[in-house]
Amino acid sequence: MAALTLDRIGKRFGHVEALDDVSLQVADGEFVAVLGPSGCGKSTLLRVIAGFERADRGAVRFGERLVSGEGVHVPPEDRHVGMVFQSYALWPHMSVAENIGYPLRVRRLARRDLAREVDAALAAVGLAGYADRRPAQLSGGQRQRVALARCLAMKARIVLLDEPLANLDVQLRARMLAEIAAFRKLSKATLIYVTHDQSEALGVADRVAVMAGGRLHQVAAPAALYRTPSDGVVSRFVGPGAVARGEVTKTFANGHAQVALFGREWQVRSAPGQARGDAEICIRPEDLAIVAAEDGFAAQVQRVLYQGGRTVIEAAPAAEPDTTLALSIDSSGAGALGPTVHLALVDGWVIPG
Amino acid sequence: MTSALALPRAVAWRGERVAFALLLALVGLLALVPIARLAQEAIAPHGRFDPAVFASVLQSRAVWRAAANTIVVAIGGTALALALGTAFALLVTLTDIGAKKALVFCFMMPLMIAPQVTALAWINLFGPNSTLLRAVGLAPAPGSPHPLYGAGGIAFLLGIEQAPVVFLAVRAGMRALPRDLVEAAQSSGARPWRIVRTVVLPLAMPSVAAGAMLAFVGCIGNFGIPAFLGIPAGFTVLVTLIYQRLAGFGTGVLSEVAALSLLLALIALFGLLLNGWLARRRDVRVTALVTAAPSWSLGRWRGTAETVCWLAIFFVLVLPFAALAATALVPAVGVALRAGTATLGNFHFVLFDYAATRRAFLNSASLAAGAAVLLVIVSVPLGYTLAGRRPSVRQFVGFVAELPYALPGVVLAIAMILCLLRPLPIVGFSLYSTIWIILVAYLSRFLLLALRPVTNALRQIDPSLDEAARMSGARFARRVATVIMPMVAPSAVAGGMLVFMMAFNELTVSALLWSAGSETVGVVLFSLEQAGDAVSAAAVAVIAVVVTLALMLLANAFASRTARGVLPWQP
Numbered sequence A: 001m002a003a004l005t006l007d008r009i010g011k012r013f014g015h016v017e018a019l020d021d022v023s024l025q026v027a028d029g030e031f032v033a034v035l036g037p038s039g040c041g042k043s044t045l046l047r048v049i050a051g052f053e054r055a056d057r058g059a060v061r062f063g064e065r066l067v068s069g070e071g072v073h074v075p076p077e078d079r080h081v082g083m084v085f086q087s088y089a090l091w092p093h094m095s096v097a098e099n100i101g102y103p104l105r106v107r108r109l110a111r112r113d114l115a116r117e118v119d120a121a122l123a124a125v126g127l128a129g130y131a132d133r134r135p136a137q138l139s140g141g142q143r144q145r146v147a148l149a150r151c152l153a154m155k156a157r158i159v160l161l162d163e164p165l166a167n168l169d170v171q172l173r174a175r176m177l178a179e180i181a182a183f184r185k186l187s188k189a190t191l192i193y194v195t196h197d198q199s200e201a202l203g204v205a206d207r208v209a210v211m212a213g214g215r216l217h218q219v220a221a222p223a224a225l226y227r228t229p230s231d232g233v234v235s236r237f238v239g240p241g242a243v244a245r246g247e248v249t250k251t252f253a254n255g256h257a258q259v260a261l262f263g264r265e266w267q268v269r270s271a272p273g274q275a276r277g278d279a280e281i282c283i284r285p286e287d288l289a290i291v292a293a294e295d296g297f298a299a300q301v302q303r304v305l306y307q308g309g310r311t312v313i314e315a316a317p318a319a320e321p322d323t324t325l326a327l328s329i330d331s332s333g334a335g336a337l338g339p340t341v342h343l344a345l346v347d348g349w350v351i352p353g
Numbered sequence B: 001m002t003s004a005l006a007l008p009r010a011v012a013w014r015g016e017r018v019a020f021a022l023l024l025a026l027v028g029l030l031a032l033v034p035i036a037r038l039a040q041e042a043i044a045p046h047g048r049f050d051p052a053v054f055a056s057v058l059q060s061r062a063v064w065r066a067a068a069n070t071i072v073v074a075i076g077g078t079a080l081a082l083a084l085g086t087a088f089a090l091l092v093t094l095t096d097i098g099a100k101k102a103l104v105f106c107f108m109m110p111l112m113i114a115p116q117v118t119a120l121a122w123i124n125l126f127g128p129n130s131t132l133l134r135a136v137g138l139a140p141a142p143g144s145p146h147p148l149y150g151a152g153g154i155a156f157l158l159g160i161e162q163a164p165v166v167f168l169a170v171r172a173g174m175r176a177l178p179r180d181l182v183e184a185a186q187s188s189g190a191r192p193w194r195i196v197r198t199v200v201l202p203l204a205m206p207s208v209a210a211g212a213m214l215a216f217v218g219c220i221g222n223f224g225i226p227a228f229l230g231i232p233a234g235f236t237v238l239v240t241l242i243y244q245r246l247a248g249f250g251t252g253v254l255s256e257v258a259a260l261s262l263l264l265a266l267i268a269l270f271g272l273l274l275n276g277w278l279a280r281r282r283d284v285r286v287t288a289l290v291t292a293a294p295s296w297s298l299g300r301w302r303g304t305a306e307t308v309c310w311l312a313i314f315f316v317l318v319l320p321f322a323a324l325a326a327t328a329l330v331p332a333v334g335v336a337l338r339a340g341t342a343t344l345g346n347f348h349f350v351l352f353d354y355a356a357t358r359r360a361f362l363n364s365a366s367l368a369a370g371a372a373v374l375l376v377i378v379s380v381p382l383g384y385t386l387a388g389r390r391p392s393v394r395q396f397v398g399f400v401a402e403l404p405y406a407l408p409g410v411v412l413a414i415a416m417i418l419c420l421l422r423p424l425p426i427v428g429f430s431l432y433s434t435i436w437i438i439l440v441a442y443l444s445r446f447l448l449l450a451l452r453p454v455t456n457a458l459r460q461i462d463p464s465l466d467e468a469a470r471m472s473g474a475r476f477a478r479r480v481a482t483v484i485m486p487m488v489a490p491s492a493v494a495g496g497m498l499v500f501m502m503a504f505n506e507l508t509v510s511a512l513l514w515s516a517g518s519e520t521v522g523v524v525l526f527s528l529e530q531a532g533d534a535v536s537a538a539a540v541a542v543i544a545v546v547v548t549l550a551l552m553l554l555a556n557a558f559a560s561r562t563a564r565g566v567l568p569w570q571p
Helices: A042-050 A096-106 A111-124 A140-153 A170-187 A198-204 A222-227 A232-237 A331-336 B014-043 B052-059 B061-094 B100-112 B115-125 B131-135 B151-175 B179-187 B192-221 B224-229 B238-281 B299-329 B345-353 B355-387 B391-406 B409-420 B435-459 B463-471 B476-504 B508-513 B521-530 B534-556
Strands: A002-013 A016-027 A031-035 A057-062 A065-069 A081-084 A158-162 A190-195 A207-212 A215-220 A242-251 A256-261 A264-269 A277-283 A288-290 A297-307 A310-317 A325-330 A340-345 A349-351
Touching: A002 A042, A002 A190, A016 A042, A016 A057, A016 A190, A016 A215, A031 A042, A031 A198, A042 A081, A042 A158, A042 A190, A081 A140, A081 B463, A096 A111, A096 A140, A111 A140, A111 A170, A140 A170, A158 A170, A170 A190, A170 A198, A190 A198, A198 A222, A207 A222, A207 A232, A215 A222, A215 A232, A232 A242, A232 A277, A232 A349, A242 A325, A256 A277, A264 A340, A264 A349, A288 A325, A297 A331, A310 A331, A310 A340, A325 A331, B014 B052, B014 B238, B014 B355, B014 B391, B014 B409, B014 B435, B014 B476, B052 B061, B052 B238, B061 B100, B061 B151, B061 B192, B061 B238, B061 B299, B100 B151, B100 B299, B100 B534, B115 B131, B115 B151, B115 B224, B115 B299, B115 B521, B115 B534, B131 B299, B151 B192, B151 B224, B179 B192, B192 B238, B192 B409, B224 B238, B224 B521, B238 B391, B238 B409, B238 B508, B299 B345, B299 B534, B345 B355, B345 B534, B355 B391, B355 B435, B355 B476, B355 B521, B355 B534, B391 B435, B409 B435, B409 B508, B435 B476, B435 B508, B463 B476, B476 B534, B508 B521, B521 B534
Parallel strands: A031 A190, A031 A207, A081 A158, A158 A190
Antiparallel strands: A002 A016, A002 A057, A057 A065, A207 A215, A242 A256, A242 A277, A256 A264, A277 A349, A288 A340, A297 A310, A297 A340, A310 A325
């Protein structure tokens, strides 16, 4: 039984198709990240789920319950969906405890129960003792945790996070990601996490939904997304690497294909039923290796980026100088590089379609 | 996404819809219905289109003379206001002149003080009976006409009163001026004065023009100044003509004064529409992120500029009110002010002994407090429900709320008489000739003053604060009470204080709506002056000034917590 079902959601703002035929099923307790560039519609999707925007087409269901579509629109105040806003949305005129207890006061919880729930939520996010502070007296990370505690206290079964780390500095982000993982364990809620940062999305989510131009391009586990992107948009947006045009010359039953690329033939992975002909090949850094001249194709080194133990090499194949390939080598070998290297494809992925 | 609660097509729900419908109906009843009723009375007095009354009004020579006088003094006043307001705005926003806060506070005073009080102060300053001039032996000979009576004096005082309006508009325009445009001119080698002429003023021109239009409308609708300086000299403008007709002939001439009011409203509406057009014409490309104006050093001219400013304030503000205070302190007109003759008797008289003035202070304070409290209570939910609407809806409601404030007060008063003369349905009695008609008129006239600070404050609130409350399960009424109200409270209260200040000093509307027992401070001031009791009138005026000043200073205590631009005298 899916906790959240989006069925062919559509939403226009003027001439902009903010959401175009978006369908998604999220299992109970699952953590799904929605990843996409800014303006791709991912925040609108979140606002449709929360009820702040009304979809033009399609339906939203929480379990069996229809909350949007078919003439129904349950207002946000009746959806019982938790949301962590990018700005945290803590009321400046209320203390930390009042902020956290607000959803419970709205539901007229008895005073003693309310205090207990608030204390438990505060303790869970490590802010015991901060109950009487004002939001203005807290740091960004602490505000974030109060916003989480508010969702925890209201015991929402679905919690939406709208770029929750966008306003935090880099060091704090890793800590807050751990905090969100802990929140998930404690609340057992279904989490939808919207971000434009792929490292956040790939690092924490069970599944990642890649969105662009109002459409969902691929929904898959992080590793699958990285190894087998469904189209060029996904392969460019997720992870480093390059997309090159080649030709599938032969297909094998075991999910591999032979492709002609940069003047040679290589064996790479492919989807079952991949047809022969022109295709896009996704090449990740680890799919490339530096080899002897007779085993690979020549490429012009464009940039050498030192990154500690590893060094990233960017090189353009002599046959296709407009394509930039990236590979990562041990820094100890980087000094011996000439202006031209010879590269071989040890792996790769034929982008379907 | 920073446009605050004004999200596109934000969804509205049951409680909110009901509240919005009720509030819209209220705004319509207060603002739209009376003005529509006035227009109907003027051009279709018996339910049928009949331009006879309107046409006969237009054929009267007295009307044409009054209309011509109105436009002449309005143009004169606007010209003076434009010169003073623009120069002061340039000085305050672009230079390092000292004590800006105090300067702006003093410059705004003439707008905050009731025009009839200002007029009385100037009458007391010059004129044969001036206590102050007599003390230094400079008073004109007894029996000579007052130098300020007539068109020149009226235009002069209108200009001083409306200069702050131009100042506010121009300053708003200068604040939207992108700093990089000025800096680009500087790096091209232009000197400050050239930059003002070639960059700053051309870009600020729509604001200057908009300020001029607002000042023009303000001049046309002003009653206090032409009433005090025009009526004794037989100089009539449209506003005083309407007042005299209605005061002289009673409600029998309602159709005629309605037609006159419509004429006045049309002149004002022309100015308002021109103002709206100019505001839209503001170059949209000039909306940079960095809008801090430069602060040019005046160098060795700084001292001179400061001296000129403070001298002007001394002559325009301090001296007339010193004259007013001097008159209030002598036992009778003509008595010289000395340590031996000074008395607080006049104040005791108007506050405690004389029933009419005592009642008037009580009436004005109650009316002002009632209007302020009711309008704050209405404007918070109204502003909140409006924030979630389409821009076209917001603009329309804003325009409707602005009508009773921007149109001349006389027009609103006549409209209120027309609506409330006959017994109300259901309750079965008429509000006319009770104090309630004045309260209704104040609610209509000052709605905008309460609503604008709330909408300003809401625009500066992160919309997710409201959404977080919805997510928590809070419905409309609870969100207003627990989330919106606490956050906009300082601005709403400041707006309420503006309402109180304006209502307490109000004359134009109440001059036409008062009846025995429901006199306001403005009305008794007018009666005392017409009856020749100059010392009592001066005492009432001084009290009014002190109340205004005290409220301005009290509102300053909220200044740090209100949305920017709520208190007009805050820099």
